[in-house]
Amino acid sequence: MSEEVIFDEDYTEKLVDWDESDIGKKIPKRITKNGTYYNETVVQVFCQFCASEFIGPSREAGGFLGGHECLHAWEVSQALGREDGLVE
Ligand SMILES: [Zn+2]
Structure with a gap:
């Protein structure tokens, strides 16, 4: 009997550079x-x-979603501030 390590198909060995083929797979350790x-x-x-x-x-x-949410909320606040500044 061989003792070779068998990686389940639901796992990816990648630690960087993930792409569509890795979606849904698990990273054992990062x-x-x-x-x-x-x-x-x-x-x-x-x-x-x-x-x-x-x-x-x-x-x-x-982090990606949170970061974008923060950025776009900031952009909105800037735009609103700018509009308010234009009102005389
Ligand atoms: Zn965004």
Whole structure:
């Protein structure tokens, strides 16, 4: 009996450079400066405001969405501020 490691099809060995083929697969272990993540799923998300897309670990997808939400909220506040400034 061989003891070779069999990677389940639901897992990806990639630690960077995820693409469409990795969506839905899990990353067994991912080490970052902030901590070590286990069994994270690779997901695809997009920003509903500017249509940017992201494929990667769920934690990073959350950061992507949160970051875009913050940016676009800021843009809106700037636009509103500008309109208010034009009113004389
Ligand atoms: Zn956006």
